[in-house]
Amino acid sequence: MRRLPLVLALAAAPAAAGPPYVTDDPQPTDLGHYEIYFFASATQVPGSTAGAGGVDFNYGGLTDVQLTAVVPLAFDTSPGGRRVGAGNVELAVKYKFLHQKADGIDLSLFPRLFVPAGGQRFGTGQAALLLPLWAERDWGKWSLFGGGGWQLNPGGRNFWSGGVALSRALGERASVGAEVYHHGPDARDARSFTGLNLGATYRLSKHWSLIGAAGPGVENARDGGLVSAYVALKADL
Numbered sequence: 001m002r003r004l005p006l007v008l009a010l011a012a013a014p015a016a017a018g019p020p021y022v023t024d025d026p027q028p029t030d031l032g033h034y035e036i037y038f039f040a041s042a043t044q045v046p047g048s049t050a051g052a053g054g055v056d057f058n059y060g061g062l063t064d065v066q067l068t069a070v071v072p073l074a075f076d077t078s079p080g081g082r083r084v085g086a087g088n089v090e091l092a093v094k095y096k097f098l099h100q101k102a103d104g105i106d107l108s109l110f111p112r113l114f115v116p117a118g119g120q121r122f123g124t125g126q127a128a129l130l131l132p133l134w135a136e137r138d139w140g141k142w143s144l145f146g147g148g149g150w151q152l153n154p155g156g157r158n159f160w161s162g163g164v165a166l167s168r169a170l171g172e173r174a175s176v177g178a179e180v181y182h183h184g185p186d187a188r189d190a191r192s193f194t195g196l197n198l199g200a201t202y203r204l205s206k207h208w209s210l211i212g213a214a215g216p217g218v219e220n221a222r223d224g225g226l227v228s229a230y231v232a233l234k235a236d237l
Contacts, residue, residue, distance in 0.1 A: 090112055
């Protein structure tokens with residue numbers, strides 16, 4: 001049985017992701033501010049394309065605490081037809097408990113709950129929980145971040161996932177980066193997957209940025225994704 005790519009099957013968006021990357025970073029949204037991503041994503045495997053579009057909402061509710069909600073509309077196309085409907089809603093809280101200035105590294109917990117709003121149409125039909133740890137170290141214009149964690153996946157198979165990314169600022173408006181990410185098999189008939197991405201961000205104005213990333217699968221790509229892409233318009237408010 002062909003399975004949807006993991007990122008889409010569980011979240012219909014870049015799960016455990018620091019947009020535009022699949023790999024997350026430990027930085028919470030600033031206190032009292034909002035970060036809102038109007039995104040679209042897609043992954044292609046032989047004979048099928050799956051993806052989503054929606055809103056990724058983040059709010060700095062407390063010092064070092066970010067509240068997150070992702071609401072996607074998911075789709076997939078195959079020779080058997082096309083499906084469109086509600087994807088899995090994500091609810092998450094990021095807590096940063098170590099800081100580079102004092103501790104030499106940024107470190108955060110970012111548990112995510114995946115709620116099956118679309119039933120079994122785009123996943124197992126049961127709630128899942130990701131328990132990750134994310135770290136970052138900066139050197140001038142360079143940032144290295146990554147980590148991962150354990151996903152409790154009722155109706156499927158529990159598994160580890162994670163990644164590492166390196167980005168570089170290009171002046172005050174732009175940055176570029178690359179990542180490698182991996183996840184274990186999420187079902188008894190599934191296989192592990194590893195992918196690569198190249199990403200970029202560009203600040204259009206004080207409050208708006210355009211971001212995107214794309215890359216190939218390098219391990220079991222025919223099952224997990226020959227190529228994946230993500231693009232978003234980001235609002236900083």
